[in-house]
Amino acid sequence: MCQPVRVAVSVSAPPVCVLGLGLIGGSLLRAAVAAGRDGWGWNRSAGPVDAARADGFDADTDLVAVLRRAADAGALLVVAVPMPAVDATLAAIAEHAPGCPITDVVSVKAEVAAAVARHGLQDRFVGGHPMAGTNESGWEAGDADLFRDAVWVVSADDGVDPEIWTQVARLALDCGAVVVPAESVEHDAAAARISHLPHVLAEALALSGAAGGDLALGLAAGSFRDGTRVAGSAPGLVRAICEGNRDALLAALDETLDVLARARAELSDEGTLAGLVEPGFEARRRYENRERWTITGIEPGSENWLERMRDAGRRGGVLRP
Amino acid sequence: MCQPVRVAVSVSAPPVCVLGLGLIGGSLLRAAVAAGRDGWGWNRSAGPVDAARADGFDADTDLVAVLRRAADAGALLVVAVPMPAVDATLAAIAEHAPGCPITDVVSVKAEVAAAVARHGLQDRFVGGHPMAGTNESGWEAGDADLFRDAVWVVSADDGVDPEIWTQVARLALDCGAVVVPAESVEHDAAAARISHLPHVLAEALALSGAAGGDLALGLAAGSFRDGTRVAGSAPGLVRAICEGNRDALLAALDETLDVLARARAELSDEGTLAGLVEPGFEARRRYENRERWTITGIEPGSENWLERMRDAGRRGGVLRP
Numbered sequence: 027m028c029q030p031v032r033v034a035v036s037v038s039a040p041p042v043c044v045l046g047l048g049l050i051g052g053s054l055l056r057a058a059v060a061a062g063r064d065g066w067g068w069n070r071s072a073g074p075v076d077a078a079r080a081d082g083f084d085a086d087t088d089l090v091a092v093l094r095r096a097a098d099a100g101a102l103l104v105v106a107v108p109m110p111a112v113d114a115t116l117a118a119i120a121e122h123a124p125g126c127p128i129t130d131v132v133s134v135k136a137e138v139a140a141a142v143a144r145h146g147l148q149d150r151f152v153g154g155h156p157m158a159g160t161n162e163s164g165w166e167a168g169d170a171d172l173f174r175d176a177v178w179v180v181s182a183d184d185g186v187d188p189e190i191w192t193q194v195a196r197l198a199l200d201c202g203a204v205v206v207p208a209e210s211v212e213h214d215a216a217a218a219r220i221s222h223l224p225h226v227l228a229e230a231l232a233l234s235g236a237a238g239g240d241l242a243l244g245l246a247a248g249s250f251r252d253g254t255r256v257a258g259s260a261p262g263l264v265r266a267i268c269e270g271n272r273d274a275l276l277a278a279l280d281e282t283l284d285v286l287a288r289a290r291a292e293l294s295d296e297g298t299l300a301g302l303v304e305p306g307f308e309a310r311r312r313y314e315n316r317e318r319w320t321i322t323g324i325e326p327g328s329e330n331w332l333e334r335m336r337d338a339g340r341r342g343g344v345l346r347p
Numbered sequence: 348m349c350q351p352v353r354v355a356v357s358v359s360a361p362p363v364c365v366l367g368l369g370l371i372g373g374s375l376l377r378a379a380v381a382a383g384r385d386g387w388g389w390n391r392s393a394g395p396v397d398a399a400r401a402d403g404f405d406a407d408t409d410l411v412a413v414l415r416r417a418a419d420a421g422a423l424l425v426v427a428v429p430m431p432a433v434d435a436t437l438a439a440i441a442e443h444a445p446g447c448p449i450t451d452v453v454s455v456k457a458e459v460a461a462a463v464a465r466h467g468l469q470d471r472f473v474g475g476h477p478m479a480g481t482n483e484s485g486w487e488a489g490d491a492d493l494f495r496d497a498v499w500v501v502s503a504d505d506g507v508d509p510e511i512w513t514q515v516a517r518l519a520l521d522c523g524a525v526v527v528p529a530e531s532v533e534h535d536a537a538a539a540r541i542s543h544l545p546h547v548l549a550e551a552l553a554l555s556g557a558a559g560g561d562l563a564l565g566l567a568a569g570s571f572r573d574g575t576r577v578a579g580s581a582p583g584l585v586r587a588i589c590e591g592n593r594d595a596l597l598a599a600l601d602e603t604l605d606v607l608a609r610a611r612a613e614l615s616d617e618g619t620l621a622g623l624v625e626p627g628f629e630a631r632r633r634y635e636n637r638e639r640w641t642i643t644g645i646e647p648g649s650e651n652w653l654e655r656m657r658d659a660g661r662r663g664g665v666l667r668p
Contacts, residue, residue, distance in 0.1 A: 219558070256574070264624050265619065316565060
């Protein structure tokens with residue numbers, strides 16, 4: 027079984043054991059190995075394992091064997107299975123590699139953190155979420171450069187082990203990403219605003235266009251095309267990410283329903299949309315002009331480091347290699 | 348003064364007199380001249396007129412002179428001024444060229460048609476709306492190819508003169524567009540769904556992202572970028588097109604607020620978004636798979652030609668050269 031890692035830069039880059047070899051897990055294994063890390067993977071079904079092996083990677087369908095190897099090597103475990111499979115994966119980890127540091131790449135952070143706690147693994151766990159993806163899925167769609175310059179959220183929740191936190195951040199950096207430190211609940215609220223709400227609005231807009239029949243769809247130009255683009259994503263995938271972040275999405279949706287209701291009243295009563303359009307333009311400009319700045323001088327484990335990391339993340343700071 | 352035109356293909360392509368030399372009017376004058384039409388333009392301010400002249404076009408700031416010339420030549424008048432200037436332009440037409448055929452390119456059709464009726468010009472008027480544009484404006488931004496393969500709605504309202512209708516459709520085809528016949532009120536309802544509602548939702552989404560601060564904006568990826576793109580359009584322009592189509596936009600917005608409220612209830616009560624996401628995906632697919640088919644065999648002026656044109660437009664039909 028792996029021993030608790032006690033810092034030192036040399037041990038912050040242990041081998042990586044990727045559990046789940048889909049688009050994200052498969053890209054992560056490729057990226058970690060390309061960065062010089064030792065790494066291997068597991069997948070429940072044989073197809074991705076065979077494909078990974080054919081591409082020269084170390085992969086297996088035997089979860090117990092893979093986890094025991096990870097325990098022996100002190101590997102960083104990366105949970106990269108779909109949300110419905112997270113519980114079973116964590117149960118196996120608790121049985122066969124309970125001492126290994128653990129992270130995940132499963133999108134919604136609070137739900138995963140709760141599952142981790144149910145299995146008593148919270149002391150070894152630091153959640154992660156690389157904000158990258160394509161419309162494709164599966165090992166074959168993976169790419170060692172998928173995370174290049176992407177944002178990778180690393181959860182800065184109370185009680186996390188600073189050494190494991192550093193290991194997870196190091197993995198993200200090794201994969202080419204920049205790291206945003208954020209509390210799980212803040213991550214989920216932000217993701218609802220900028221990832222899940224856009225899907226909900228795109229679906230609603232697509233429905234409005236189609237309700238106008240072929241005349242409306244035939245007149246549609248760029249604003250409709252772009253506004254509905256993500257409604258073309260696989261429904262199962264959209265539902266999984268949105269439904270998995272239900273509470274935060276409901277809060278964001280309620281806020282937006284209020285905004286729209288106020289705009290509706292303004293348009294109906296006064297004939298103007300100034301109260302929506304002027305601040306909406308400023309909001310888009312703020313998005314366009316956002317800048318990443320580099321967080322420096324916060325040593326994981328130092329006094330108030332979590333509060334300082336979270337504060338920096340809230341203000342747009344990122345960790346770079 | 349021009350005489351009422353009594354069909355014959357030869358007279359369906361009279362000279363074109365463009366009133367307003369902004370992006371759309373300026374592009375139209377360029378496109379019509381490029382197609383071999385005789386054409387000239389007017390603009391209230393001298394800047395665009397000087398620029399048009401420098402580019403070799405016939406343009407003037409003297410509205411009375413321009414309109415008298417149009418009356419003498421039996422020109423087709425194209426109202427291409429911003430909505431707030433439509434009334435004054437129509438008043439001048441009623442005084443100086445009341446016999447000329449008239450069309451417009453001013454977006455919302457019911458509002459323009461009402462203004463035309465106020466000036467007693469409805470017998471000479473057939474509305475139009477080329478679905479083309481860029482984020483830029485002004486004569487300099489114009490392009491003879493702006494309308495190439497674009498959709499150009501030509502209003503098929505009860506009582507329109509079939510000969511003027513043919514002239515307006517011919518102008519649109521000469522400019523490289525395809526023509527969609529539609530009743531003004533149906534055009535406006537469709538435009539609310541596929542052009543004005545997308546702007547409203549984009550503004551609301553931009554506000555939700557910005558309300559999440561730099562953390563949320565820093566995590567934003569493609570779904571937020573595309574979903575908020577048109578919130579970057581000039582607020583005055585967005586307000587003008589949305590507020591000008593108030594009733595139709597309110598109807599589309601109410602429908603969408605209902606859709607979102609139902610989705611919210613489903614997510615809250617049952618934890619699922621299936622009722623939104625599955626049909627939303629189908630709606631987007633219908634948009635992606637829409638096809639234009641060519642309307643043939645409907646002669647303007649023949650029995651039930653307006654009903655038949657409108658029906659064809661509703662079903663995705665277009666007129667081609």
